[in-house]
Amino acid sequence: MAIKRLNTRPSKTLSSEQKAAFALLMFLGIGGVYFGFRSFGANLMRPIQVQIAEFYAGEGFLTEDQRESEELEAAKVSDTDGDGLVDYDELYIYKTSPYLTDSDSDGYDDNQEVFSGNDPNCPVGRDCGVVAASEEANTAGVSPSSILQGAGTSVDLEAVKFDTPKDVTDYFEQINIDEIRKALLAAGMSEEQLDLIDDETLKDYFAGTLEEASESGVFDEVLEEVVAE
Structure with a gap:
């Protein structure tokens, strides 16, 4: 008899408020799953994107004038041949080689000759004539x-x-x-x-x-x- 009563009991219909609450719950549930997967994918890709960004960052674009200006400034503090004269002075003042410690190959380095009053482009013992240092050729010696x-x-x-x-x-x-x-x-x-x-x-x-x-x-x-x- 109990089973018969259960089978014949009329089903309850959901009220409008219950339907709205159920729909809202389903919406929030589906939305949470969707955005959760998106967030997971973004976090998964982030390390890869960071590496790609670092790889393509490189140095900023420089015009020819800007590049020359940077090289000129670098030459004012660098001493490639280690002779005590910065590359800028060797190139534009003494006209000696920034790659050779002894531009005229006479056994005395450029620094010694400059500060002793000798011509770093004219070998000791050779008469190179009265020529300004700016006009001397690096190959004179x-x-x-x-x-x-x-x-x-x-x-x-x-x-x-x-x-x-x-x-x-x-x-x-x-x-x-x-x-x-x-x-x-x-x-x-x-x-x-x-x-x-x-x-x-x-x-x-x-x-x-x-x-x-x-x-x-x-x-x-x-x-x-x-x-x-």
């Missing part, structure tokens, strides 16, 4: 033969046809980066200093040296040696 030997070449001057200074310049322009490094090592630069300089900088430096040598008449001496031999 290097003989033509030592240029060829320092460049790591085993060139027989008699075998090479040098008819004009331009022929000499063209020859040196064909020297590769390994021979340029050998030339700087032969001129007195240490391997530690040389390792700090990239190939592009060395090429620019060597090109400048060629130009100065050509203007100062060093290549005319090469032609004279060829004729003399």
Whole structure:
């Protein structure tokens, strides 16, 4: 009889308030699950996004003028060859090499010669004439033969046809980066200093040296040696 009474008991309908409360509860439940998953995904991706941001951050964009200004300021405090003269002074005041402690290869470093009143671009014992330091070429103290030997070449001057200074310049322009490094090592630069300089900088430096040598008449001496031999 009890079972029969249960089966025949009429079902209760939910009131409007109960329906609204149930709908609100379902909405909050579904919303909580949805936003929970979103938050979990965001937290999961955050470390990856941070790493990507750090990877792509890099340095800020600089114009050519800004980059040159930064390099100029850096040269005022750096001393690449460790001779006691900052790179800026060597480049723009004394016209010596910021990569060589002894630009004229006379056994006295640039610092000693500057502060003793001697010309750091003119070897001791040689008469370089009355020339302002700003007009001295960095190659003044290097003989033509030592240029060829320092460049790591085993060139027989008699075998090479040098008819004009331009022929000499063209020859040196064909020297590769390994021979340029050998030339700087032969001129007195240490391997530690040389390792700090990239190939592009060395090429620019060597090109400048060629130009100065050509203007100062060093290549005319090469032609004279060829004729003399």
